[in-house]
Amino acid sequence: MSASIDAFIFDLDGTVYLGDAALPGAVEGIAELRHYGKRILFVSNKPLEPREAYARKLTRLGIPTSPDDVITSGFVLGYHLAHTEPQLRLYVVGEENLLNELRGHGLIIVPEYAEQDPMQVIMPDGIDAVVVAFDRTLDYRKLNTAYQALIRGARFFATNPDKTCPMPGGAIPDAGATIAALEHMTGRAVELLAGKPSRLMIEVALQRLDVPPQRALLVGDRLETDIFMGQQAGMFTAVTLTGVSKREDIQKMAAPPDFIIESLDELVYLCR
Numbered sequence: 661m662s663a664s665i666d667a668f669i670f671d672l673d674g675t676v677y678l679g680d681a682a683l684p685g686a687v688e689g690i691a692e693l694r695h696y697g698k699r700i701l702f703v704s705n706k707p708l709e710p711r712e713a714y715a716r717k718l719t720r721l722g723i724p725t726s727p728d729d730v731i732t733s734g735f736v737l738g739y740h741l742a743h744t745e746p747q748l749r750l751y752v753v754g755e756e757n758l759l760n761e762l763r764g765h766g767l768i769i770v771p772e773y774a775e776q777d778p779m780q781v782i783m784p785d786g787i788d789a790v791v792v793a794f795d796r797t798l799d800y801r802k803l804n805t806a807y808q809a810l811i812r813g814a815r816f817f818a819t820n821p822d823k824t825c826p827m828p829g830g831a832i833p834d835a836g837a838t839i840a841a842l843e844h845m846t847g848r849a850v851e852l853l854a855g856k857p858s859r860l861m862i863e864v865a866l867q868r869l870d871v872p873p874q875r876a877l878l879v880g881d882r883l884e885t886d887i888f889m890g891q892q893a894g895m896f897t898a899v900t901l902t903g904v905s906k907r908e909d910i911q912k913m914a915a916p917p918d919f920i921i922e923s924l925d926e927l928v929y930l931c932r
């Protein structure tokens with residue numbers, strides 16, 4: 661299979677870096693793959709930062725990266741809606757950077773209702789779809805507006821399904837927690853997820869790399885998102901032990917990834 665891999669898709673957190681430091685072998689491994697002419701794309705489920713921020717961080721860590729080498733769940737959602745349903749008026753439970761990302765794709769964002777009595781049932785108008793994202797500015801007003809729109813038939817989209825986001829010393833609530841709250845309130849299920857492990861994210865990734873799935877390798881540290889997504893798409897997969905997965909978990913899997921690696925500099929041996 662060696663030379664048949666033309667492109668590599670990398671998860672970021674726990675795969676390429678951890679916090680603010682590149683993982684051992686990442687800088688050298690990615691440089692070597694590029695040296696052999698392999699195409700590289702980085703994917704993140706976090707809708708908090710624009711692609712430029714990831715490109716700057718990777719470049720600072722020694723992996724020269726342009727914004728076009730990165731996709732986030734916010735980018736994928738914006739890209740998809742701009743190509744399929746650009747007319748939808750979106751109410752976004754998300755942070756300012758995500759609103760800007762979606763506006764950058766030419767999408768229409770419904771503004772917040774300025775004043776809202778929490779005991780009042782608001783009648784949101786002009787909302788065609790609710791977008792739920794990782795939002796550290798989440799409050800009752802946003803939940804109420806999203807709830808009222810959803811029970812009146814608005815579409816139900818989300819950037820990423822992660823329940824929590826790992827942080828130094830633990831984790832904080834992520835978009836999955838808000839999705840679950842709204843699903844519980846409305847009895848509805850989210851209908852479109854942009855981030856891992858959705859099909860949409862991998863489709864956008866492969867399209868940008870311009871390779872068929874059987875010529876691409878997905879590298880990640882999470883079995884249930886990264887590896888599952890790559891396998892569903894028919895790609896080669898490699899799990900790195902630098903993040904959340906342990907060798908014991910992998911050995912228990914019915915369909916294990918193609919490769920288990922301890923650092924990214926092992927990848928070059930898989931494609932020479």
Ligand SMILES: [Mg+2]
Binds near residue numbers: 672
């Ligand atoms: Mg990860």
